[in-house]
Amino acid sequence: xxxxxxxxxxxxxxxxxxxxxxxxxxxxxxxxxxxxxxxxxxxxxxxxxxxxxxxxxxxxxxxxxxxxxxxxxxxxxxxxxxxxxxxxxxxxxxxxxxxxxxxxxxxxxxxxxxxxxxxxxxxxxxxxxxxxxxxxxxxxxxxxxxxxxxxxxxxxxxxxxxxxxxxxxxxxxxxxxxxxxxxxxxxxxxxxxxxxxxxxxxxxxxxxxxxxxxxxxxxxxxxxxxxxxxxxxxxxxxxxxxxxxxxxxxxxxxxxxxxxxxxxxxxxxxxxxxxxxxxxxxxxxxxxxxxxxxxxxxxxxxxxxxxxx
Amino acid sequence: xxxxxxxxxxxxxxxxxxxxxxxxxxxxxxxxxxxxxxxxxxxxxxxxxxxxxxxxxxxxxxxxxxxxxxxxxxxxxxxxxxxxxxxxxxxxxxxxxxxxxxxxxxxxxxxxxxxxxxxxxxxxxxxxxxxxxxxxxxxxxxxxxxxxxxxxxxxxxxxxxxxxxxxxxxxxxxxxxxxxxxxxxxxxxxxxxxxxxxxxxxxxxxxxxxxxxxxxxxxxxxxxxxxxxxxxxxxxxxxxxxxxxxxxxxxxxxxxxxxxxxxxxxxxxxxxxxxxxxxxxxxxxxxxxxxxxxxxxxxxxxxxxxxxxxxxxxxxxx
Numbered sequence: 001x002x003x004x005x006x007x008x009x010x011x012x013x014x015x016x017x018x019x020x021x022x023x024x025x026x027x028x029x030x031x032x033x034x035x036x037x038x039x040x041x042x043x044x045x046x047x048x049x050x051x052x053x054x055x056x057x058x059x060x061x062x063x064x065x066x067x068x069x070x071x072x073x074x075x076x077x078x079x080x081x082x083x084x085x086x087x088x089x090x091x092x093x094x095x096x097x098x099x100x101x102x103x104x105x106x107x108x109x110x111x112x113x114x115x116x117x118x119x120x121x122x123x124x125x126x127x128x129x130x131x132x133x134x135x136x137x138x139x140x141x142x143x144x145x146x147x148x149x150x151x152x153x154x155x156x157x158x159x160x161x162x163x164x165x166x167x168x169x170x171x172x173x174x175x176x177x178x179x180x181x182x183x184x185x186x187x188x189x190x191x192x193x194x195x196x197x198x199x200x201x202x203x204x205x206x207x208x209x210x211x212x213x214x215x216x217x218x219x220x221x222x223x224x225x226x227x228x229x230x231x232x233x234x235x236x237x238x239x240x241x242x243x244x245x246x247x248x249x250x251x252x253x254x255x256x257x258x259x260x261x262x263x264x265x266x267x268x269x270x271x272x273x274x275x276x277x278x279x280x281x282x283x284x285x286x287x288x289x290x291x292x293x294x295x296x297x298x299x300x301x302x303x304x305x306x307x308x309x
Numbered sequence: 310x311x312x313x314x315x316x317x318x319x320x321x322x323x324x325x326x327x328x329x330x331x332x333x334x335x336x337x338x339x340x341x342x343x344x345x346x347x348x349x350x351x352x353x354x355x356x357x358x359x360x361x362x363x364x365x366x367x368x369x370x371x372x373x374x375x376x377x378x379x380x381x382x383x384x385x386x387x388x389x390x391x392x393x394x395x396x397x398x399x400x401x402x403x404x405x406x407x408x409x410x411x412x413x414x415x416x417x418x419x420x421x422x423x424x425x426x427x428x429x430x431x432x433x434x435x436x437x438x439x440x441x442x443x444x445x446x447x448x449x450x451x452x453x454x455x456x457x458x459x460x461x462x463x464x465x466x467x468x469x470x471x472x473x474x475x476x477x478x479x480x481x482x483x484x485x486x487x488x489x490x491x492x493x494x495x496x497x498x499x500x501x502x503x504x505x506x507x508x509x510x511x512x513x514x515x516x517x518x519x520x521x522x523x524x525x526x527x528x529x530x531x532x533x534x535x536x537x538x539x540x541x542x543x544x545x546x547x548x549x550x551x552x553x554x555x556x557x558x559x560x561x562x563x564x565x566x567x568x569x570x571x572x573x574x575x576x577x578x579x580x581x582x583x584x585x586x587x588x589x590x591x592x593x594x595x596x597x598x599x600x601x602x603x604x605x606x607x608x609x610x611x612x613x614x615x616x617x618x619x620x621x622x623x624x625x626x627x
Contacts, residue, residue, distance in 0.1 A: 017424045017527055025421050026430065032418070033437035036499065039444060039452040042463070046455060058461030106341035109334045116331045121338055124345050130552065131607040133352025134599030135583050136592060140358070141351050144369035161344050192333035221445035224559065243447045246454065246567070273461075280451050287443045292436050302500070303507045 040288055047071075047277040054273045070274035077270075080252065081279055083234065084241040088283075091155045091237060092219040099160040099215040100208060106161070107169020107207075108196050111177070129163045139228060154229035155237065159218055165211050168301055172207040173200070210301035213294050220287065238283050245276045252276070359383055359600035363592050383597035390594070392577065400557055400578040403489065408550045410494050412543055415501025420531055422502065423509045435506070438499035446560025449492065453565050480571045489576065493561060501546075508542050509535060544617055552610025555579060555602045 017025070046059050050067035057064055074081050109115060110122055132138075138158075148154035177200060185195045201208065226240035236244065244251055249272045291298070355369075360383070361376045387393055425431045441449075456463045457478040465475035478484060516534050525533070557578040566576040579602050586595035 017426075022424075022426050025425055029418075029422060029425070029430075029434040029438075032498070033434045035495065036438045036440050039449065040440070042452050042455050043448070054461065058466055059455045059458070059463050060466075061463065102341045102344055105337050109338040112330075112334060114330075115334045116327060117335060117338075121342065124342060124350075128345065128349040130610050131353065132349065132603055133354070133356045134596075134603045135580070136587060136596040136599045137355030137358055138348070138352040139587055140363075140369055140372075141347070141355055144372070145351070146347065157344075158348055161341060161348075166341075186330065192330055193337060196337055217443060221443070223445055223447045223564075239445055239447050242451060243564070246447070246451055277451065277455075280448050283448055284444065288440065291439065291443050295436060295439065299503050299507055302504055 040284055043277050043280045043284060047274050047281050049274055051271040051274055067271075067274070069271045070278040073271050073275050074278055078252075078275070080233070080236075081238075081241065081275075081282070084236050084238045084279075085282060087152070087155075087235060088220060088237040088239070091152065091222075092216055095156040095160060095219040096212055096215045098156065099165075100212050102161050103165045103211050103215075104169050104201065104204070104208065105196065106166045108173050108200055110166070110170040111173035112182075113179075125163045125166050142229065149229055150232045150235065151229070152235055155222065155225045155235075156219075158225060159215075159222060165214060169207055169211060172204065177203070206297065206300070209294070210297045213297050214301060217287065217291075220283075238279060242276070242279045242283065245279060249273065249276055356596075356600055356603060358592070359596040363596065383593040384601075387594045387597045387601075392573075392582070395574055396577050396579055396582050396598075399562075399575065400555060400580075403486075403493075403557060403578065404550075404554045406490055407493050408547065408554075410490070411497055411501060411550065412547060414494060415498060416505050416536075416539060416543065418498065419502045419505035419509060420535055423506060423535075424527065435499065435503060439503060440499065441496045442500040444496075446558070446564040449496070449560075450564040450567065453488075453492075454567070479567055479569045482572050482575045485566065485572050485575045489561060489565070492565060493558070496561075504546070505539060505542060508539055512538050541623070544621070548610065548613045548617055551613040552606060554609055555606045557581075559584060 041061060042059070045061055045063050046054065047070050048066055048068065049060070049063040050065040050069060053063070053065040053067075106121070106125065110118060110125065112118065133141075142154060142158065143149045146157075148157070181199065182195060185199055190199075221239065223237070223239035223243050226235075226237055227243065230236065230240060233244075252270065252272060252275060355373065358373060358376070360378055360380060361373070362379045362382075363376045364372050422431050422434060425434075454462070457465075459465060459475060459477045459479075462478070464478070469475055476484075512535070516538075517530055520530050520534060557580050559580040562576050562578050562581050563584065566572045569576075579598055583595045583598050583602075586592070586598075
């Protein structure tokens, strides 16, 4: 009943299209929505197809012959895949926590109107938004100067801060934290570090969630840093692993072969095609299940960022 | 001295004097500032390697200082190469199409989805259409392969079952401008739609009430209320997009095409070229291209913002 009432109030009452147009729009959006979720269906379907059926008749939207052999393989022999899953989870967790701390602390400092270096630090954050050194010099600084080549930190540090996120935080702190709150804490002799960690952060959960989500998805979906800096297969994330499997599907067998089974036998018998798509499923499913619940925070962050840029 | 002037003086002194709070806030900002120096400002300084005959091995600073200056040699190589024209054409051409479609389609669909009678259905569609935004190009490349693979792909199976001949998609450049544009629109549509829709739903409904009183049709409401109210957001996103006209989505052009050599003419953009040269350790041309990209990118964003400020000061960013 509540939704019924909602329809007849406010904007909706005045802004109604005819029923024919409405049905036509619905059809368009149903089609678009299906096109948008097709990747998940395809990847799921291939990962549940039997290897033999893929070899014979190729990929299908619905499996010709269902099979869970890809997942059985991952559970039993997929040490390489599970390792990559571990790297992805670790990088995402550490990166998100670190990034949230670095971003919110800067955002808070920039939101303090009486801070003496505010103007200077605002430029520090703003300039990289319009000018950057480009890939070549970043690459050399990260490898030759900071020694990030083949280090897990290469996957974490370069993505930790973005000026866009800092500005979202600054806007949030400026508009939601009452000045009186901070002033009274200052009167009580609390240091700024104490104020930030024990007063500001606990009441800023919406912005922490927004920035945390941005970072979480950015780390989970990143493959470019791996491509640039990681040659050691033990440090491959899921994305990097899928990337290497796309060019050479037999790579999965290499690692398993070192555990006693002969390489040739493995290449011939293991469910390569479906296991590759099962890796894609390990990447996609957590995202597909998580984002509908967090969409709200995402949108609020995106709109603050888009408007206040 | 009057007490008002004294007060003013005192306040001024308070503003100028460095407080304990300033020290604490500086401490709080220090880690992030160091991050900015290492990952943003040092690379800006490193941009001078475009004018040097840079060696790859050894320490970074000693290399930057000791490698000989060669002036614009790297740039000469870059612009004299046969590929320079193709790469610039691809980068700017695709971006112009992406910018136009990236505004027109999300605005169109945001307005349409806002007109649906059922709020619940609209939410479901939005959520589903947001999914591609959360998928990485590596995953999308894998999905593309499932469709376009020569012997196993879904599209070729359909072609064959309809009596046609299978097509070796990754060898046929003719189709790829269409594929790349389609994928770009597909990935960004839900995201763009959500941003515009957030603006539409935040509009004051009294505008529409007044319009309906005056007998305005849905089309007139859209044309004279919704679109003008969206102008600010459209202009903002337009400036940001124009400022990135020399940058492309590396994943789209490199991962989705599977770096196929046959597609070089339709898929190589500045970013792809820089990456490939970097990986093959020929730094000269890559650093020149990266330099051009950074400097022109900065110039375009400033110019775009300047033009917008001339036309409509309220919409400008800076």
